[in-house]
Amino acid sequence: MRVLVIGSGAREHALLLALAKDPQVDALAIAPGNAGTPAVADQHQVDITSGDEVVALARKVNADLVVIGPEVPLVLGVADAVRDAGIACFGPGKDAARIEGSKAFAKDVMAAAGVRTASSEIVDSPAHLDAALDRFGQSAGEAAWVVKDDRLAAGKGVVVTPDRAVARSHAAGLLEAGHPVLLESYLDGPEVSLFCVVDGKTVVPMLAAQDFKRVGDGDTGPNTGGMGAYAPLPWLPADIYRDIVGQIVEPVAAELVQRGCPFSGLLYSGLAITSNGPAVIEFNCRFGDPETQSVLALLESPLGQLLHAAATGRLADFGELQWRDGAAVTVVLAAENYPSRPRLGDVVVGADADGVLHAGTARRDDGAIVSSGGRVLSVVGTGADLASAREAAYRTLSSIRLPGGHFRSDIAQAAAEGKVRV
Ligand code: AMP
Ligand code: GLY
Numbered sequence: 001m002r003v004l005v006i007g008s009g010a011r012e013h014a015l016l017l018a019l020a021k022d023p024q025v026d027a028l029a030i031a032p033g034n035a036g037t038p039a040v041a042d043q044h045q046v047d048i049t050s051g052d053e054v055v056a057l058a059r060k061v062n063a064d065l066v067v068i069g070p071e072v073p074l075v076l077g078v079a080d081a082v083r084d085a086g087i088a089c090f091g092p093g094k095d096a097a098r099i100e101g102s103k104a105f106a107k108d109v110m111a112a113a114g115v116r117t118a119s120s121e122i123v124d125s126p127a128h129l130d131a132a133l134d135r136f137g138q139s140a141g142e143a144a145w146v147v148k149d150d151r152l153a154a155g156k157g158v159v160v161t162p163d164r165a166v167a168r169s170h171a172a173g174l175l176e177a178g179h180p181v182l183l184e185s186y187l188d189g190p191e192v193s194l195f196c197v198v199d200g201k202t203v204v205p206m207l208a209a210q211d212f213k214r215v216g217d218g219d220t221g222p223n224t225g226g227m228g229a230y231a232p233l234p235w236l237p238a239d240i241y242r243d244i245v246g247q248i249v250e251p252v253a254a255e256l257v258q259r260g261c262p263f264s265g266l267l268y269s270g271l272a273i274t275s276n277g278p279a280v281i282e283f284n285c286r287f288g289d290p291e292t293q294s295v296l297a298l299l300e301s302p303l304g305q306l307l308h309a310a311a312t313g314r315l316a317d318f319g320e321l322q323w324r325d326g327a328a329v330t331v332v333l334a335a336e337n338y339p340s341r342p343r344l345g346d347v348v349v350g351a352d353a354d355g356v357l358h359a360g361t362a363r364r365d366d367g368a369i370v371s372s373g374g375r376v377l378s379v380v381g382t383g384a385d386l387a388s389a390r391e392a393a394y395r396t397l398s399s400i401r402l403p404g405g406h407f408r409s410d411i412a413q414a415a416a417e418g419k420v421r422v
Helices: 010-020 051-060 071-075 078-084 094-101 103-113 126-138 164-176 238-258 291-297 303-311 386-397
Strands: 002-007 027-032 065-068 088-090 120-123 145-149 158-161 181-184 191-199 202-205 214-216 220-223 228-231 264-274 277-284 327-334 356-358 361-363 369-371 375-383
Touching (some): 002 051, 010 291, 010 303, 010 356, 027 051, 051 065, 051 078, 065 078, 065 303, 071 078, 078 088, 078 094, 088 264, 088 303, 094 103, 094 238, 094 264, 094 277, 103 120, 103 238, 103 277, 126 145, 126 164, 126 181, 145 164, 158 220, 164 181, 191 238, 191 303, 228 386, 238 264, 238 277, 264 303, 291 327, 291 375, 327 386, 375 386
Parallel strands (some): 002 027, 002 065, 065 088
Antiparallel strands (some): 120 181, 145 158, 145 181, 191 202, 191 264, 264 277, 356 375
């Protein structure tokens, strides 16, 4: 099987490494990739938001399967273009990708499927902002305001704060820039990211993971695209895991089938485990980054065959996934000033170590690896348990040099110490 992966992050680097282990995968290509991916795949440059360009590349490399990593091409319908060209594609079409691309669509699907989620309200004019903030701040038990940019914002358009003035200023700024604002009720409880491979109705769940969204230790500072992740979650009871699949993911998949836009690809549920049970924070229409780096490090089933089965509607025959025992911890090394205005062009030393996945990296003319994006590398450690996986990740990280680079030192720490409770 020849596989073309679309994207350039550590998620795509992890996908390539896992695909390379599948005995049925004999050729890998990537576009656009990063400075780490030429070691595993033939690298090509295309505009990944253009269906025509992706199809032309898929034909050129004779791809049997195209795997689309990021949300933007999916929301724009690139998977539809690939399928229309007669090539199997892992990733939902434009219609089903609205589960991530349109918060209003996602809320509507959840309401129809009877899935618990935060209550929400769209504010589209500064004149309505104060009254709306009051409604959310005053509802029972509300610990914080949740203010979101109602467009794709890679997790960075969200402010969660107990401070009304901070909430107001973020919302006012978005409105001033012409972006509608989504206010949500606050969902309390530890967060879970659950990836399910879906082909219409069949749902195959992966290991649950947890992501660290805030930039600083102890969940301080602004939200980012994700500063680290671990899997599995020793604190998540098996019955809650089953409820998430049976009472949230399967009903949502069935609802999308019923609406005539079956979801084919990776349905990512971002959940909070509240005192009333799991509730959905958001759905994404693709693998999450950095959770993928941890989850795939533990996958034993052949990834190419799994994704091809999903892309061709044969997932029901695939069966349950097989996992390695133990745990995986991913720590993101970010550029100076990430997430606001990351400084780029710094030389990265040590990025060829085992367990290092590239993200925002490029190779300079003189051969040096330099930072080219806010999240520069993902460092993955595995071990018999979370404590040893953490140790492995941080040991590798200590051998890498990036001027101004920063990372969280507490990824998976609370879980390793048994301090996460539901
Ligand atoms: P999103 O981009 O919607 O995933 O939001 C980014 C992060 O903000 C989430 O991973 C949560 O940590 C937090 N968040 C978003 N919505 C809520 C909510 N309704 N209640 C509590 N936390 C939230
Ligand atoms: N880890 C968060 C995301 O991929 O959206």
